[in-house]
Amino acid sequence: MNLLYANDRPGEYPRSWYAATAAELAPFPALQGETQADVCVVGAGYTGLSAALHLAQRGFSVVLLEAHRVGFGASGRNGGQVGSGQRLEQDELEHMVGREDARRLWDLSEEAKALVRGLIDTHAMPVTFHPGVAHACRKPSEVAHAHANAEKLARDYGYDQIQPLDRKGIRALIGSDAYVGGDIDRGAGHLHPLNFAIGLARACAAAGVRLHEMSAVLNIEQGPRPVVRTASGSVRAGYVVLAANGYLGNLMPEVAARVMPINNFIVATEPLGPRAAEVLSEPVTVADTRFVVNYWRLSEDGRLLFGGGESYGYRFPDIVKTVTKPMLDVYPQLRDVRIDHAWGGTLAITMNRLPCFTRIGPNVLSASGYSGHGVALATLAGRILAEAVAGQAERFDLMASLPQPRFPGGAALRWPMLVLAMTWYSMRDRLGI
Template structure:
């Protein structure tokens, strides 16, 4: 099943709130004929666009191939949250890789947030970084753990951007009686994700990168000069960067064995007007503590953008029905509120939720599997990949050294095994465990 085509029309964006409010971007022409490049980047999301930008700024001939439109995949459909740290917390990372590398990974994550903010400002991108992401805890035990972790980050990592919230504080912020405490991370934030992708594309093109949309890569032939074939052309490149994430398909089996595509879903309500302040009293984004995470924020025109719900299989379910259920668990007062937009998208996860950086061939690098934590980290990944192509591979080598197990059962069994695992964790969510 080719996820590039199964849920979406060719060459277009889904009918999302983001697409409806996207900055204008004229289509880039498809690849025609044969071209040569120092580096060919496959994928027009945050990773690929950031790589193309940084490579072009370094003076390399860069060709980027995107199957549909820039930001077509997870980069243009996600919740827009720019989180701190890695997808695994620092306690888990210290146990997995030791304190020294855990600190290096924390520093890279901090660098990723600064990089994103700097790119938005330096290139006058058509989006705004809004500071603040709240974490909302469903149980008192989770709230205690969250506050203890904030103390650890302050003590061991010097991170002082976390504001603890008790039950009264979280409920005053969120306008829901569902939660027992939490925190606000003032060093994190949120953006319009598609406009950020468009801003990256505009910056990369201005720096000299050549971008081709409607140019799906059908075959990659390794060698000293890698050949990449599309339906209407071919690129011969000294180096290749694979930046496909959940839409990699069968282009590179070594990566596909460790990175699994899954779907996630978001709705946008009608504008809430004065009621918006009752839903979120401060302009922050929110993520809760369920394994199947719910996440939400207000749009600039005061719609509630709410992501959540789970489904199994790669075809999208009834999106409104899927997301309305967790939305109403948090905000039962919105039962009569109209849903104006509903969309799904494909992201990619790894077994341990750490990103998968790998050298698939001597001249072919890949980064993917951000596990829902990719807005800033994927941006940094593009820079790291560009540096590695240029021979500065310290950050790439660190990230590539992270243990990254294959999914059990291979491509044929990984989806049913994921269904079993997700069913179990969803049950735990419902039981409050």
């Protein structure tokens, strides 16, 4: 079974609140016949769209191929968080790669947030950036760690945007007794993820990128000028950029060994009206400290968008049942609220939760595996990929040098082994360990 078609109709966005409120974007034609370009980009999520845009702005001719619609995958379905830092905290990165490279990674993450906001403004995208990402802790030890992390970022990295919260502070912010403290990062934020992807696509088209939807890539013939083939056409290019993330499948086994697709789910309630103030006293987004993270925010029309639960494999479970249980653990007062939308999506994780940048060949590059931190990092990855194609590979090589172990068990056994591991961590979440 192919993840591209396991849970979705070809060429249709899932029935999400994002799709219901998406900005208008006329379909792009499928690739027909043979064509040539300087660069062929595979995948029209944030990575591919950003890479195509930055390449076109550098004067390259670009063909962008998407199996479904622009932003169809995780880019159009995620929680919309534009977070600070990498997926790992800075103390972990310092231990892993040393202080100098940890600092470079922090600076890249700050650039990533600024890039998202800059693209929105420069291209007048149909997107509003809402500042504020809160982190809700379940245990006093987690609160102590969060506050120490805020102190470290202020002291060692000059980042003073994080406000520590005690039990009273987190309760006042999120209207729930489920947490004992946390923090709020005023330098991070959230947005409508599908409209950001649509904004990037509009910018690509205006810059001269040839976008083709309904053009799933079947194979890539590597060589001095690789050939990328779909069912109805082919692209011969000087470079190929792979940006398919969790939907890469077996197109490149070298990447698949290090990048694992997993599924995550979100529900949208009916508009809450005055009750919205009981859920969040500020228009911020929240993520908690569970291993299988709960995350939530209010939509612009006053709905609770709540994400939680994961699955491993092809088929999605009962999404409403999967997500409403953790939602009601946090907000039992919403038991009578109607669920209007429920959707799932496939993202990609790596063993160490750092992005996987790979030079598959001298003219085939890949970036993926953002591990739930992709709105900002994937957008920056596109810029970095464009730099590498243009011969400025220092930042790509930094990311590619990060340790990136293979998943144990290989492609055949990685899902069963991951299920065993995640089941254990999910049980720890339920027991509060």
